[in-house]
Amino acid sequence: MLAVFSYTAGLSLFIFNLLFLPCFSIRVLPPTDTWRVFDKFHDAEKGTHVAGMSELKKYFHRFGYLESKNFSDFFDDPFESAVVLYQKNLGLKVTGKLDSDTVNQIISPRCGVSDQVHNHKLHVTRHYSFFYGQPRWVKPDPISLTYAFSPSNMIEYIPESDIMTAFERAFSRWAAVIPVNFTLTRDYSSADIKIGFYSGDHGDGEPFDGVLGILAHAFSPENGRLHFDSSEIWAVDMKRQKSRVAVDLESVATHEIGHILGLAHSSVKEAIMYPSLSPRQKKVELRIDDVNGVQLLYGSNPNFQISSLLESDTSLSWAVRLDVRYSSFVGAILIAIVLL
Ligand SMILES: [Zn+2]
Numbered sequence: 001m002l003a004v005f006s007y008t009a010g011l012s013l014f015i016f017n018l019l020f021l022p023c024f025s026i027r028v029l030p031p032t033d034t035w036r037v038f039d040k041f042h043d044a045e046k047g048t049h050v051a052g053m054s055e056l057k058k059y060f061h062r063f064g065y066l067e068s069k070n071f072s073d074f075f076d077d078p079f080e081s082a083v084v085l086y087q088k089n090l091g092l093k094v095t096g097k098l099d100s101d102t103v104n105q106i107i108s109p110r111c112g113v114s115d116q117v118h119n120h121k122l123h124v125t126r127h128y129s130f131f132y133g134q135p136r137w138v139k140p141d142p143i144s145l146t147y148a149f150s151p152s153n154m155i156e157y158i159p160e161s162d163i164m165t166a167f168e169r170a171f172s173r174w175a176a177v178i179p180v181n182f183t184l185t186r187d188y189s190s191a192d193i194k195i196g197f198y199s200g201d202h203g204d205g206e207p208f209d210g211v212l213g214i215l216a217h218a219f220s221p222e223n224g225r226l227h228f229d230s231s232e233i234w235a236v237d238m239k240r241q242k243s244r245v246a247v248d249l250e251s252v253a254t255h256e257i258g259h260i261l262g263l264a265h266s267s268v269k270e271a272i273m274y275p276s277l278s279p280r281q282k283k284v285e286l287r288i289d290d291v292n293g294v295q296l297l298y299g300s301n302p303n304f305q306i307s308s309l310l311e312s313d314t315s316l317s318w319a320v321r322l323d324v325r326y327s328s329f330v331g332a333i334l335i336a337i338v339l340l
């Protein structure tokens with residue numbers, strides 16, 4: 001199975017996932033048919049019938065891009081709109097077609113939380129988002145949240161102390177930018193944030209799906225549940241974990257804590273709150289986009305200095321460029337109105 005998995009080309013990743021990810025029923029096709037299937041998706045345009053399209057429709061429905069439950073194999077108008085929305089929200093080139101960038105994004109391992117879908121009309125501003133109603137933890141200042149690990153739903157192959165350290169670092173990154181403290185407690189039943197590893201259907205209506213696919217999910221405030229798919233090969237040190245499908249625990253933990261605090265997904269690829277993460281990828285540093293989002297909910301930690309983030313954050317220049325362009329556009333309209 002691993003023989004066909006390669007990082008050297010996005011197409012190879014597509015083939016691997018097409019064959020083996022549980023979200024695609026066509027994964028059982030023999031390798032010789034795979035190229036033909038890829039071509040079918042790649043060339044699919046509105047009105048065409050493509051075997052396997054229904055699985056893509058289920059995927060878009062699952063993550064909030066397609067309201068209709070008509071999962072036919074036709075590339076219809078609602079599906080095209082879903083593709084456009086998906087491309088906008090994931091920061092992809094908007095073509096309305098299943099181009100290779102879009103297909104590669106669809107089959108990338110990702111968080112199980114649905115995307116908050118925004119239909120940008122005038123322009124595309126990539127940034128953070130919140131859950132519906134913008135929920136946050138409401139407690140007396142300074143907010144102090146406790147977290148605990150499930151006594152019966154943990155993984156055995158990573159030392160507990162290593163897991164604790166990874167989570168400590170993940171929590172501290174958020175605590176550094178907002179006035180919220182996180183404290184480990186052994187009292188699982190009373191902890192604000194409850195962390196555990198589960199497989200398949202585990203009783204919350206959001207079943208996990210085996211290796212890769214969906215990696216983890218968390219619930220919006222003030223629920224506090226943070227679940228990892230125990231079928232993944234989790235790693236805290238990639239030097240020790242050689243598997244090509246290993247997933248960095250600290251990266252996913254940092255992302256899911258963002259959900260626990262009230263952030264939904266961001267369309268900024270570099271942001272922690274972007275929904276997908278490649279196998280073996282380590283992505284643990286908060287970006288300006290993450291910080292702006294979470295500070296809108298909780299305010300700033302008085303000790304936080306934004307300048308410490310500015311130098312390393314390449315996503316900022318992109319966002320600033322877009323805002324400047326939009327501001328200029330609005331400015332030009334205002335000037336035109338004044339002159340008239
Ligand atoms: Zn997520």
Ligand SMILES: [Zn+2]
Nearest residue numbers: 202204206227
């Ligand atoms: Zn769950």
